[in-house]
Amino acid sequence: MTVHFPFQNSYSALPDSFFARVAPTPVTAPRLIKLNRPLAVQLGLDPDMLDTPEGAAILAGKTVPDGADPIAMAYAGHQFGHFVPQLGDGRAILLGEVIDREGxxxxxxxxxxxxxxxxxxxxxxxxxxxxxxxxxxxxxxxALGIPTTRSLAAVVTGEHVIRETALPGAVLTRVASSHIRVGTFQFFAARRDTDAIRALADHVIVRHYPQLREAERPYHALLAGVVARQAELVARWLLVGFIHGVMNTDNSSISGETIDYGPCAFMDAYNPAQVFSSIDEMGRYAYANQPRIALWNLTRLAECLLPLFSDDQEKAVAEAQDILGAFSDQFSAAYQAGLRKKVGLFTERDGDEALIQDLLDAMAKNQADFTLTFRKLGDAAADDAADVRAQFMEPAAFDEWAGRWRARIALEQQGAAERQAAMHAVNPMFIPRNHRVEAVIQAAVHDDDYAPFEELVKVLANPFEDQPEYAAYADPPLPDQRVLRTFCGT
Incomplete structure (x- = not known):
């Protein structure tokens, strides 16, 4: 019996200008180091067959499975604000598409x-x-409930790659609703290929926004749909302290998933200006800038779609601006609703936004840990606030705010236990803290030791549970453990 992928490929049926047909380059000695077995089952694949030398060969690109139609996708993109008319998949090959168990x-x-x-x-x-x-x-x-690409498998290749030094080579099997980006539209817009833009938009509508097929103005509705998904997505990033690190238009997914985890990171101490990416020297993609950049990226998408809106340029621009104008309110609504949940508010009242902003300001001034402050605030809803106070350099700054917060939650009928449960359901105990991720990488790269990797993945699979046996994974880094820079993988 062989490994079977029930491929049903649609993107490779588009015109040849959308991609280049290219097979993976075989590697010497592939070895499977991690298989995401639940995801394999969800995809309709046999995890036991994938967890074999034959499966490792496929997941490393040494063997191309039956039914695959390997392609590298074409796209362009604005990288740190500078347009590059041709980027494309330089180190990734799409084997094909499958229909998962949810259709x-x-x-x-x-x-x-x-x-x-x-x-x-x-x-x-x-x-x-x-x-x-x-x-x-x-x-x-x-696991945090944020739309994202997934990881099916990681394989070491038995070969080294040369970066600053020789490093073990590896291949990631990535799963996505699609890999279509804002930059994919830009690729054709730069070539003034309106027919290709229309074909791509039609493909996206069928694949990601099928409810829009009967819309009176489907391309306007498509832009509105992407705007709404990106507004919601970036709000969710901010609510867990996530910094993408490289929000170029070629890393902005049309499906509304988080894609391309290069120099990404989660904040420890709350700082709206936080940057980790070593290549983001000007802070373009800092934590608090992410909503603004998302709108900037969406504006680039709108520019690509203008020929589909109207032959009248002024009319098309006005219509696009009207659609883009919804982003700020959509983002704010999602972000503020999420913040109210994080501080345990079940209702909305005047003054709530200012109350929450006062907490964030105090956290920033006192270098309070973003994740633990909100998690421990849930405990404070049912017990004393000692653990929250400990997050602040000057605990009195929290005390002053806490008095107003307690007066506010007293206006609601929910009891302490219900409030704590609701807060714990949205405020994780565990995030992939940078120093933990770095320690895992060092153990694997230098010692071929994957036990720390396995344990971290296990803990992060249940981020909202206390997991007392793994309590240390919730701790912020000590001063000598802090990771101040993260790096792109290219």
């Missing part, structure tokens, strides 16, 4: 599977560290 079409892509026509002198390979980072963080985001 959703999913891409199965190998990341780090060798050079493609879009590699731009790169080797097309991935080092083990970035593969483990993406596996850890993408699956943590899934």
């Amino acid at each position: 959703v079409r999913r891409d199965i892509q190998l990341k780090g599977s060798g050079p493609t026509p879009f590699s731009r002198r790169g080797d097309g390979r991935a080092a083990l560290g970035p593969v483990l980072r993406e596996y850890i963080v993408s699956e943590a985001m899934f």
